[in-house]
Structure formats: C-alpha cells, structure tokens
Amino acid sequence: MKTLFVAYRVTYLDRSLAFYTALGYVVLGRVDGGDGSHLVILKFPGEPAASLELVHRPAGGRVEGNRGFDHLAIQVDALAATRERLTDAGLEPGPVQYPGGPRGPKTSWLTDPDGYQIELVEWPPGHPDGMTAADFS
Template identity: 30%
Template sequence: MATDTSKYKFNHSMLRVKDPHRSVKFYEHLGMSLIQKIPQPDAKFDLYFLAYDSPTAISPKAPWYDRQGILELTHNYGTENDPDYKPANGNSDPGRGFGHVCITVDNIQAACQRIEDAGYKFQKKLSDGRMRHVAFALDPDDYWVEIVSDNKVEDTEGIKETDPSTYRFNHTMIRVKDHTKSLRFYQDILGMSLLRTSESPSSGFNLYFLGYVPGADNDVNTKPLEGVLELTWNYGTEKDEGFHYHNGNSEPQGFGHLAISVDDLDAACQRLEEKGVSWKKRLTDGRMKNVAFVLDPDGYWIEVVQNERYKATSKY
C-alpha cells in the first residue's frame, strides 16, 4: 500500500453559514457556481460546494473531489430562523483563528464597485488605509473575503468592466502560533510545498503561502493559482505558553476545516499514522468510514477524503 503526496489536492475550505440561500447568492455574485449539494436530512444539515466552473476556469466541470479551490458551506437546519445565531468570522476574540478566504479578480476597482453596487459591505475598501491594492468584502455572515488583482492595480485604473467568470478562489488564511511547527506539518506531513514567503518585520508578522505545486521553490506567483493555504504568524506567539488560536469547532463556531483529497485514502491515513499525527477522527471511528480528520499544530481540523480519479473502488 502506497500513497503519493504529489497527487494530493487542497480540495476545500468549510464555513458554517446562517442562511444558505443568502450565502450561495453572494458567492455566485462573485462568479462561483454551485457544483454539488449534499443534503443530510437525518443529521439536519446540508453541504453546499461552490467553485469556479466556467470554460476558462482551472478545472471546469471536474468532479468535486478532483479539484482545488472549493468552498464548502455548511448549513445546520433552523439557523436561518434563529435571530441570535451568528457564525464567528474568526477575526475577533474569543473566536480568533481563521482569517479569510481570497478571490483573485481581473480588474480590482471594477470588481469592488460591482460588489458594492450589489449592496454588499466591506471590511476594507480599496481606498481605506495604506494598502490600496487589496480590499476585503464581507459575505452575509461577515466572513472576510479578500479581493486581490490578477493584474497590476495601476493598469486597471479606470476600467469599468469586470468578468466574474475569470475569477479564482485563490487561498484560505489561518493564523498559526508557531510557524516552524506549522510549516513542518503542512510540508513534511501533508506534502505541500512552500510557494512564497512575505515577511513584514516592521508590522510584526510573516505570511507563508503553501500548496500542491510540484517543484515550487518559495518564489511562486500565487495569484493565478487555486488551492493555496496562507499561514499568518504574528511574532512572539510561539513564546507564550498560554496562547492559542480558536479552531472554529468549539463555541463560538464558524470556520470548520480544511480538506485535502488523496490518491489512496487507506494508504494516506496509514502514512499519517506513521508520521505520528493527532487524530480528530480515524477512518475506523464512527459511522462514516470514508473520511478522516487530523489536527494541525493549532488544532485546526484537516479532512482527508478520497480522490476517486485515482481509486475507482473508493467508498465515495
């Protein structure tokens, strides 16, 4: 039994939502398509999988398990009618941990104007602060959606048109306590490559971008990609024994997990076992024998699922 990490994919990121109709509408406005819905009426929740699916997308019409850059929205029945329910967006205490998802667009000024014209709010507009090349829109649950440009911002000034079919779900950001431990986990254990590092000593943080890109050398232009993981490390957190980030799965809940699809689920889990990972759920636990969850150094959940492309006899 063998597994090849070069065949792994950073498949999806999961967020809990209050009202799936509002949330799906928002992400469809950003050009995403609903590629899969998995109702779970017995367990009283539904899963919505969204991705970029136009003919010019990176993996148009591919099955959900054979893609990168998917957003999974989880709706627990009844939350849409609960006036007190609000998912934690990960950017304030006590739920601080997950940071944002990020969309790459063609013409950022036009894209942001289109979002604003549709009545959606912003955490940060292009004109706010010193960083005039990035914006953060707010989805219906106030999750932050970073907007970055595929082109130089100065080259798109004055362009009024934007084509959402060209957008990409670029990355997901989580905060980590100890960058050394986290980089080792995602590189050595999950098989990702370090694509790019952005150091900001004057601001006291570094950003590390990782993904499944063969031959990556820490000098990759990540903007054209999907399936990128951004780790944010704030200097000094690793020295504070009492410090920890919130993984989103205890109260207050919001962000749920990251997910990788693998070539051989049994072999991948055996490899993870040999690497000494901490398990949230082994394949043999519970009723669902087709999915496992490991924990990263900060306690974030990483779902491991089968990519049927490589194993026709998989349990999915």
C-alpha cells in the same frame, strides 16, 4: 497532496448562497445531509474543481464567522471592475489598499453574512498566477 476546498459553516444557507453567487461562485453540487443539514459545493466558472463548501447545520446554532479563522483570499483580474460589479450586486467591498506599496498587489476586503472576511487581490502586471516563493525573496 493538495488542498481541495475550504468549508464554511453558515447560519442561513439561502442568504450565504446569494452572497457567494453574487461574488461569482457557481453551484457545482448539493448534498442533503438529513436532519436539516445541507452542503453546497461551489467553484468559480474558470476553476476546474470545487473551491468552497457552504455547510448548513441548523442544529449547530448561529455561526460566529472568523472565530479562529482569519480570511479567504480570492485572486481577481481587475480589482476596480470587480468592486464595481460587487457593489452593483448589493455587496460592500472596502476601499482599495496597497499592502505591498504602490508596485505591489491591490486588495479590497468584504465580509460575508456570517462575518467571514474575504480579501480580493489583484496582482501587479507580470506577477505569476497565485502566490509563490518568489513573493518572499
């Protein structure tokens, strides 16, 4: 088994789609669910498959992001360059943090239009791709 993607319910599809494409996602596909509902499937250009789905169900009312959900973590190659690009695109990434100390990962946080928290992570040099059991030994 493996995780296929995360699905976020969003209040305004166009606003959320603008945010996530500014973040770097590209649209993989769309599904019209009838009754005004839509699904937009996204991925990062280097990913082989979908990693995020935006779910728009107008009949469901306004979305309260992060209600029962903590955050989405996204690995970046260079946090400083990513923060600069996102700021230039009109997004507001937070300051750089070092949650594991000066030799650990660098992080920055931002919030999407519905209140979902996103953690951007740059691993230190030599760290394997992604988080593994080695991070806890």
